Amino acid sequence: MFDKLKKAFGGSSEPEAPKVEEKVEAAAPETQAPEAPKAASSKPRVGYIHLSGCTGDAMSLTENYDILSTVLTDMIDIVYGQTLVDKWIHGTYAEEMPEMDLCLIEGSVCLQDEHSLHEIQEARKKSTYIAAFGSCAMTGCFTTFARGGQQAQPKHESFVPVSSLVKVDLALPGCPVAPEMIAKTVVALCNGDMEYLQPALDKAACDKGCGCDVLTGIIRNGLCSGCGTCALACPTRAMGFSEGRPSCDRDRCIKCGTCYTMCPRAWLPVSRIKEDTGL
């Protein structure tokens, strides 16, 4: 299914110019001869859509600019992005959404926002692959608590994950997504490292968006190894850890789903669990 993605991001078996990690390590500007840019038509076409959220994922993205500058300059074409280019005229996007190989979507979708609904449907039609970028896009996260009445859009009251409306192909969890995860994922995409990307593909439409899911899905099934990763990953300290087991303070939980997706035991295939446990 992802052959095109693999090929588009340099994953063919043909020898390729230095992989991104190598390029990053060797990025001493004074000594590194500039690499000839690829023809625009050969670069993957990437879009970025920002919907409802706090923009934390975009801020995480900017923490990688020293690494991403190579990628953004030489390896991909950003062809669509309201937060990156100003193409609005009289409140309407001035250009038709182009065809894209990959569209990153940050934020959840407001059901009362016609523009967001239209944009996400258009993105699905125009993109080969859609990535839910961050927990708001993946699970709805804290935006699911919205009840309307807030300024400046008091009628906005229902926010849902992207996968509730259109098919999502891969997802990056986190509130916000860790800068390191963004960098490694971009490197994996550029190098066609499908092994690294597999978890993001597997959890594309993850519906585990609460600390309780760790309790019911992992601990209650006897899968918890007591590693503490879930508590370390929790951005609000809702997930505690004592006597070798996690516990969830529901009043602090913002429903980001990071604890569940970061739990190593959440990734075990059911067949493997049955094999190991003899069930």
Ligand code: SF4
């Ligand atoms: S990350 Fe998973 S295995 Fe580790 S302590 Fe939390 S629930 Fe248990």
Ligand code: SF4
């Ligand atoms: S317990 Fe923490 S990491 Fe888990 S969903 Fe709640 S806020 Fe997110």
